[in-house]
Amino acid sequence: MLNNKIGGHYSQAYDDELRQAVERLLAMATLAQQQLSDAMTAFINADRALAKQVKQGDRTVNNFEVDIDEHCLDILARRQPAATDLRLVLSVLKSVNDIERIGDLAKRIAKALLKDESGNRPTEAQLAQLNTMGAKVQQMLARAITAFEQMDADTALAVLREDKAIDDDYAQIMQHSLSSMMDDASQIGVSLQISQVAKALERVGDHARNICQHTIFLCKGRNVAHLTDDELQQVVEKRRD
Template structure:
């Protein structure tokens, strides 16, 4: 059943409505923090700002705390309300989304730690263009995935899913370029490896943003598209609606 025909405002209990809205609100707050973590981690590298990178590492604890709080709230809703249909899908989607956001926070922390090492060793800016491009792309995916969750917007969610393939392509192109550079200059191996780890972390951020978008489709349509080819999504969703 499409969630738009089973909207939460129809509950007899106004408190239940409030609890479900609180889950969404807290998830969006966590998403905002995590998006800023990714932005700050990339900016720390590009601007050679070690202090900013250290703040990203320190803030990872706050991300973890938010996930724990959201999980506790979801557990209470499941135990007290025993939700069904779209309400149950919403709670499950929030649990899954919070887990992916926590992992994005971990990737931001990895980027920041590598940035600190690269800044301290004054290694130049090889690979920075790739980091900037892919960093901006995955941040946009994150923002769109969170917006689609807030609005129950499956069209926007599907755009995020399709963009993940573009990020994967950009990542592979960047890795080939950096591998070639390392082969030509052995002295560059250590710093370029640091950049490669950062690019890998950004690619993983894109994967998690893709997961967030898939949860939106599950939430709204009750359809699991995790193993569906992106080219087949329109047809499958058309059959489901």
């Protein structure tokens, strides 16, 4: 359900255009989330058919990006939005870029399975590690999208802090992969495959964090891209005059 802060203009058509921008973004986000979920399922279960579907589905995500970009640019040109309306359009444009990259990363996970011709598979323990990290990333992404939809800076701040746990998981998986390659040269291919998936998941976490920052910008009117978490908290807690 869209936040009721959108709208309230003299022109109902303008309200509808702003709502459509957010609705299309949320539809794109839903697709990208499904792509990521399917990519992880495909990799964990060695489901090559599902991996191929993920790879093919990336074009739909890209088409969403073009459609939303054109819609937002049309609003900028014709409506010349200001204040909150301008921040909304800019936040949608920024978030669209992050969501498109998430779709690319889902495809990368699928391709990690499809490119492997050796038939060697990670151990159950290795797959469990990736699955755990993947679940955290997917939950973080879902909550980031919800924070944007609800224009909730407090939730966005809480969600972006979850990225630290994902970074920790990534570091642990990479350390185990490196040790495995050093101990047994025959594991190099599998370890590289695991590393590719873990890196893609880590990058999804970064993009989810970006979406949270866009939400804070939308709500507070501050560009917070390069602030520390403590500085972000100060921005979120400060009331606008």
